[in-house]
Amino acid sequence: MDARSGLVLSVRQVTATFGGDRPVLCEVSFDLPAGAILGVAGEPGSGRTTLARVLTGDVDDFTGRLTLRPRDGGPEITLRAGTPRPSRAERLAAASPRVLDATDPVLTPRQRHADVLVIDDAPAASLTALARLRDRHGCAIVVTCTDPAALRGVADEVAVLYGGRIVEHGRAEDVYAGPHHPHTIDLFAGGSPGEGRPADAPGCPYRTRCAYRMGICDDLDPALDLVTVGSGGTTMTACLQYDRAVPDPALSAASGQAAGQQGYASPRDDVQPRK
Numbered sequence: 001m002d003a004r005s006g007l008v009l010s011v012r013q014v015t016a017t018f019g020g021d022r023p024v025l026c027e028v029s030f031d032l033p034a035g036a037i038l039g040v041a042g043e044p045g046s047g048r049t050t051l052a053r054v055l056t057g058d059v060d061d062f063t064g065r066l067t068l069r070p071r072d073g074g075p076e077i078t079l080r081a082g083t084p085r086p087s088r089a090e091r092l093a094a095a096s097p098r099v100l101d102a103t104d105p106v107l108t109p110r111q112r113h114a115d116v117l118v119i120d121d122a123p124a125a126s127l128t129a130l131a132r133l134r135d136r137h138g139c140a141i142v143v144t145c146t147d148p149a150a151l152r153g154v155a156d157e158v159a160v161l162y163g164g165r166i167v168e169h170g171r172a173e174d175v176y177a178g179p180h181h182p183h184t185i186d187l188f189a190g191g192s193p194g195e196g197r198p199a200d201a202p203g204c205p206y207r208t209r210c211a212y213r214m215g216i217c218d219d220l221d222p223a224l225d226l227v228t229v230g231s232g233g234t235t236m237t238a239c240l241q242y243d244r245a246v247p248d249p250a251l252s253a254a255s256g257q258a259a260g261q262q263g264y265a266s267p268r269d270d271v272q273p274r275k
């Protein structure tokens with residue numbers, strides 16, 4: 001069986017620059033299983049709203065591609081910038097966070113038939129209604145919010161954005177059991193939101209805020225890759241503390257940010273948070 005047959009949406013290498021000196025979104029890739037809830041968390045300026053707008057067609061100035069596999073078995077649709085969206089692709093639909101407030105929300109026909117609902121900037125208090133919405137309409141959901149901790153118990157998968165990049169992505173149970181990326185750890189610890197502006201290249205974009213910064217972090221930009229730590233859970237993580245011991249062919253190839261880098265201990269036992 002095709003391991004990808006259960007996917008409703010694949011996002012590959014989506015980058016949006018809008019003519020600026022740095023991307024607002026940078027090589028964002030992920031797969032969304034049918035009926036799953038993906039929580040995308042990030043500070044203001046992390047790119048989460050731009051991602052939501054790319055998904056729903058509000059932003060058409062991007063590179064990369066989206067592949068929609070309709071749950072009714074209809075033909076696969078590949079969406080790129082500049083190509084008109086066929087009507088079936090309208091089933092990748094935006095919804096206001098207000099739909100989470102009502103016990104019986106009134107959805108538009110397009111929202112009711114969506115394969116994927118995209119809800120941007122949902123308040124933490126409303127996130128518990130996501131499962132009800134998903135179960136009622138049978139759709140997958142991409143929801144963005146500021147606080148990843150608020151997605152606990154409601155999201156099936158969690159992605160954390162920083163500076164337009166996914167810095168950690170995994171099954172929610174793995175992310176919550178052991179967040180790997182220092183930014184995820186900071187957000188879980190309730191760290192105050194920063195300006196969201198990544199450090200300039202070269203080096204890791206998070207290095208100016210990272211409590212685990214090493215010398216090599218000033219020179220290498222870590223790729224998003226599968227790492228295993230602690231109790232054996234795995235997440236896709238962009239941090240030089242960890243091994244890249246279990247490559248994921250799809251997402252590793254898609255991330256491609258630092259191909260050819262060597263692995264590091266998992267995590268490095270010489271790396272401790274600075275006091």
Ligand code: SF4
Nearest residue numbers: 204207210217239240
């Ligand atoms: S690569 Fe270095 S600076 Fe970047 S998140 Fe990891 S430890 Fe911190």
